[in-house]
Amino acid sequence: MTDVRVRIAPSPTGPLHLGTARTALFNYLFARHLGGTFIFRLEDTDQARSTEAHELDILEGLHWLGIRWDEGPGIGDEPERGSYGPYRQMQRLERYTEAATRLLAEDKAYYCYCTPEELDAERKRQEAARETPRYSGRCAQLTQADRAAFEVEGRTPVVRFRIPANRTIAFDDIVRGHVEIDTNALGGDLVIIRSDGTPLYHFTVAVDDAAMAISHVIRGEDHLSNTPKHILLFEAMGSAVPQFAHLPLILNPDRTKMSKRKSQTAVAAYRADGFIPEAFVNYLALLGWSTGTEEEVLSLAELVERFELSTVNKAGAIFDPERLEWLNGQWIRRLSADDLIDRLRPFMEAELEAGRIDWLPADEEMRALLPVLQERLPTLSAVGEIIGFLFVKDLDPDPALIVPKRWDAATTAAALTAARQTIADVGRVAWEADEIEPPLRRLVEERGWRAGDLFMSIRVAVTGRTATPPLFDTMVALGYERTLARLDRAIERLGAQAAPTS
RNA sequence: GCCCCCAUCGUCUAGAGGCCUAGGACACGACCCUUUCAAGGUUGAGAUCAGGGGUUCGAAUCCCCUUGGGGGCACCA
Numbered sequence: 311m312t313d314v315r316v317r318i319a320p321s322p323t324g325p326l327h328l329g330t331a332r333t334a335l336f337n338y339l340f341a342r343h344l345g346g347t348f349i350f351r352l353e354d355t356d357q358a359r360s361t362e363a364h365e366l367d368i369l370e371g372l373h374w375l376g377i378r379w380d381e382g383p384g385i386g387d388e389p390e391r392g393s394y395g396p397y398r399q400m401q402r403l404e405r406y407t408e409a410a411t412r413l414l415a416e417d418k419a420y421y422c423y424c425t426p427e428e429l430d431a432e433r434k435r436q437e438a439a440r441e442t443p444r445y446s447g448r449c450a451q452l453t454q455a456d457r458a459a460f461e462v463e464g465r466t467p468v469v470r471f472r473i474p475a476n477r478t479i480a481f482d483d484i485v486r487g488h489v490e491i492d493t494n495a496l497g498g499d500l501v502i503i504r505s506d507g508t509p510l511y512h513f514t515v516a517v518d519d520a521a522m523a524i525s526h527v528i529r530g531e532d533h534l535s536n537t538p539k540h541i542l543l544f545e546a547m548g549s550a551v552p553q554f555a556h557l558p559l560i561l562n563p564d565r566t567k568m569s570k571r572k573s574q575t576a577v578a579a580y581r582a583d584g585f586i587p588e589a590f591v592n593y594l595a596l597l598g599w600s601t602g603t604e605e606e607v608l609s610l611a612e613l614v615e616r617f618e619l620s621t622v623n624k625a626g627a628i629f630d631p632e633r634l635e636w637l638n639g640q641w642i643r644r645l646s647a648d649d650l651i652d653r654l655r656p657f658m659e660a661e662l663e664a665g666r667i668d669w670l671p672a673d674e675e676m677r678a679l680l681p682v683l684q685e686r687l688p689t690l691s692a693v694g695e696i697i698g699f700l701f702v703k704d705l706d707p708d709p710a711l712i713v714p715k716r717w718d719a720a721t722t723a724a725a726l727t728a729a730r731q732t733i734a735d736v737g738r739v740a741w742e743a744d745e746i747e748p749p750l751r752r753l754v755e756e757r758g759w760r761a762g763d764l765f766m767s768i769r770v771a772v773t774g775r776t777a778t779p780p781l782f783d784t785m786v787a788l789g790y791e792r793t794l795a796r797l798d799r800a801i802e803r804l805g806a807q808a809a810p811t812s
Numbered sequence: 813g814c815c816c817c818c819a820u821c822g823u824c825u826a827g828a829g830g831c832c833u834a835g836g837a838c839a840c841g842a843c844c845c846u847u848u849c850a851a852g853g854u855u856g857a858g859a860u861c862a863g864g865g866g867u868u869c870g871a872a873u874c875c876c877c878u879u880g881g882g883g884g885c886a887c888c889a
Contacts, residue, residue, distance in 0.1 A: 320889085321888085321889045323888075323889070355888095355889085358888090359888075359889090422887095425887095426886090429886085429887085430886095433886085436813095437813080440813050440814095441813075441814085442813065442815080442885075443813090443885065444814090444885080468887055483817095486816095486817070486818090489816075489817080490816090491815070491816060492815075495814065495815040495816080495884095496815090497815095497884090497885050497886085498885095501886080503887085504887045505887060506887080508887090510886090510889090511888070512889095514889095531817070531818090531882085531883065532882095532883055532889095533883095533884085533889095534883070534884075535815070535816050535817085535883070535885070536884070537816095556817085558817095558818080559882075559883075563823090565881060565882070566883095567882075567883070593824095596824065596825080597824070598824090599825095600825055601826095602826070602827090603826085603836095604835080604837080606824095606825095606837060606838095623818095623825080624817075624818060624819090625817095625818050625819065625882090626817095626881090626882065626883090627824065627825090628823060629823095629824095630823050632838060632839055633823070633824060633838045633839080634838095635838090636837085636838055636839085637838090639850095639851085643851080684851095685850060685852090686850045687850090688850090747847090750847095751847095760847095761847060762846095762847055762848075763847095764847085765847035765848075766848060768847090769848060770848095776848065777848055777850080779848090779850085780846095780847075780848085781847055782847085
């Protein structure tokens, strides 16, 4: 078997897209599974839309996911790696020019002087006449004189690649099987070099895949119809044609190709929302592929071990955030204490910055909370929801929530007062969950209350919330003084409400 | 419009002619656990395998047609 060399070739015209990340992942899994080489190449020839910020976002996003490339640009000051470079297309311009010149010399390509306006008009006319839009080939047979005349007019030509008529291009796609497409359906001769001299995608992709000895082109299904153009280009350049594998698309809930208009497509946004890379990679891998077993929670290494390109699905898959979130919870629960504390830190900092908490807990405080926190985190960003009340100076709970359905304000105030005394009696020294619970249960017993009523009342008084980690652990975390102070405050609020006129 | 691709529970999927009265997971319901919320456990509902024709002793699986959906047809990638 020839060396397996695959690549991800994103364009920095936007932030790292889910689809790009998934394609990168499948390429990566394929390469690692077979001991091949995974290459990163930046397709930055669209100078109008490419930005450095997007480039960084893509590089860092893939890195965050744990996807490392053997050849490609470095991140930050890191040098580029690999002997087929450079890996940025804007640094490879001479190669495209050179390749185009050769095609021109062999009459496999020609200069075309049609202006964008003329082409646009042509296309509009064809559409109006309900014809297939295609380039007419008007400049296909220009003489020297014709060309000179256009040059005098000040026109600068593009270079068009000749698409032969009446030929069927066939290839065996690893995921789709045998595919045949007629060259007449390709839209006519293809522009490969813009009038400003920069190359276009279909050309650069073929030139670079050939130059970089890419063995398998693994990409989204949206390129399936374009594949014949690339095959023709490979043939014209006398290069070996790689194997193709077209991955199913990731879809919006309405089954259209996933787009940022309808879905969250930026990988960075999921990262900011508290998804962790283990879960994200796991989820992406299972979108369009499965192990064939009932295993679902798989690490990157396990995915590498099991991955098989030939068992990738053909049909598109809707992106399901709920399933992602479930996997995220699975992975968060598997993290070690130190690891989780580290990953939670930036999210606590964000809480502080947003003014939702008043100070940051020390690592050891966080560690103590982990037993009740970890299994409650669907995402890292949920940390504030769950334990934020512990790091708030003043709590002002809603009296309506403090009063259980079965009680009124006066009853609740009286109950909380009794409970406050019981809790105070536990004392600072014996401040443990096991010490707090029994006397409170005894109190409930004596008064003939329902434990749930009292506990809910205390919960809201002490946390401001109706859904919290276990109450007694929560009180321990809060501390003796602060627990009593919050109870006092709640009783005070209730008193004011129970007897507003007195 | 033309060309190409696709089609199993709401969603992700298992399924390579008999193991399928179609399995798992998410989501949903119930129950257990339980001070709330989670997590976990048990369990339920949910797919006439898009429809119709073939082939075959036998089809979710193979073939054809229909329908539906998607993608592509740029001096974007």
